[in-house]
Amino acid sequence: MNIALLTDQDREVLKSSLLCSAMSDADLASIITRGGVIEYRRSEYLFEQGERAETIYLILEGWAQITRDEVDGSNTLVEAFHKGDCLAEAPALLGKAYPASCQAMTDMRALALDGPKLLDLMQTNRTVLTQSLAALFQKLHGLVDDVEWLKSRTIRERLVRFLLQQSEHINDGQEFMLPFSKSLIAAKIGTSPQQLSRTFTELKEHGVTTRGQKATIRERRVLRAMIRRH
């Protein structure tokens, strides 16, 4: 694929993604699969559990969710991903089957990267190797953080942290979209939808208002103070 076909916004996503940020255009072009940029409609599958994995997906726009079919026939949400996130590095690099399914939650676009070719590149290019490792370790640390938060923080603190993460580039008082439904937010921070609603109500007096999937934070400073440990 010709890298020049990527939009300016796509290139910004690539630059902010740890995995691809340090790659030269030539290196990046060598690992993009023939599919290149793929567009998905909401509810379409990027891949299904059990399929043989060769492709790593870097999300350029929109949201995707990973779900796993359980032995009992139920379906568990594993994680939600958005712009700049990479999916399926493990199975694609190790040449295994996808252990879960991935579905578009919104209309979305993703860049398809070839796992075996990335492995080749890691062996010939030290920067790509250390950068790929750094990307993996960043994921590990993010998960270690999640574990710490889930163990030691209240539901309110977890919700405040989630809202601050979602509004990182938003000004005080400016409306922003919550990335997904409230039941998914509840699942993500590990609580029930009922408890989540109660917590949103409590946060009103601290300047958080919501309207459907839109939210406003009066002063981020106030929220940051709520989760600081003294």
Place this chain on the structure above:
Amino acid sequence: MNIALLTDQDREVLKSSLLCSAMSDADLASIITRGGVIEYRRSEYLFEQGERAETIYLILEGWAQITRDEVDGSNTLVEAFHKGDCLAEAPALLGKAYPASCQAMTDMRALALDGPKLLDLMQTNRTVLTQSLAALFQKLHGLVDDVEWLKSRTIRERLVRFLLQQSEHINDGQEFMLPFSKSLIAAKIGTSPQQLSRTFTELKEHGVTTRGQKATIRERRVLRAMIRRH
């Protein structure tokens, strides 16, 4: 270091460790640092937060804990590690400072591996590269599992899972050592020491007895049924 100096038990630990299991003796010898096998007394430090990292530690015997000094002067337990676990891959491979300190919780022995040399080996040897990646991904998946459990399971279910993990190779009715103090177990499964004691008391009627740091499970089958989802 001469690989022949490792005991039979050490070699078993190496074989069961994902990172080193697929390495030839020559490859392994090439990444073991001059220190080789290092012995530590309880409370001794393997490394301290802020030191420049070059060494990855593979624990051969005993327990170690990673703790982090917080801005407010307090000290957080990040994780506890034992036989077969690898420590500090991230900073040692990326050539950074250790982001936390590591201290022996018991008398212990560890094999010291050289980060930069392992990076070299990953580039020349495809098996070592994929095996190292597999080891990292296994850690990632373990953390994803932890996150799922913390979000969706009760304290009792988490404790039962922890006890089953600790007694994997123990027969029904046979006594085994809990790996660390009850306050550390409480921190690990994300509860208070008080709640942990209550939960241990509840588990008595399901055949779990404890005496100091020793525990017995009458029938593992009963515990497994308690955490199965239907």
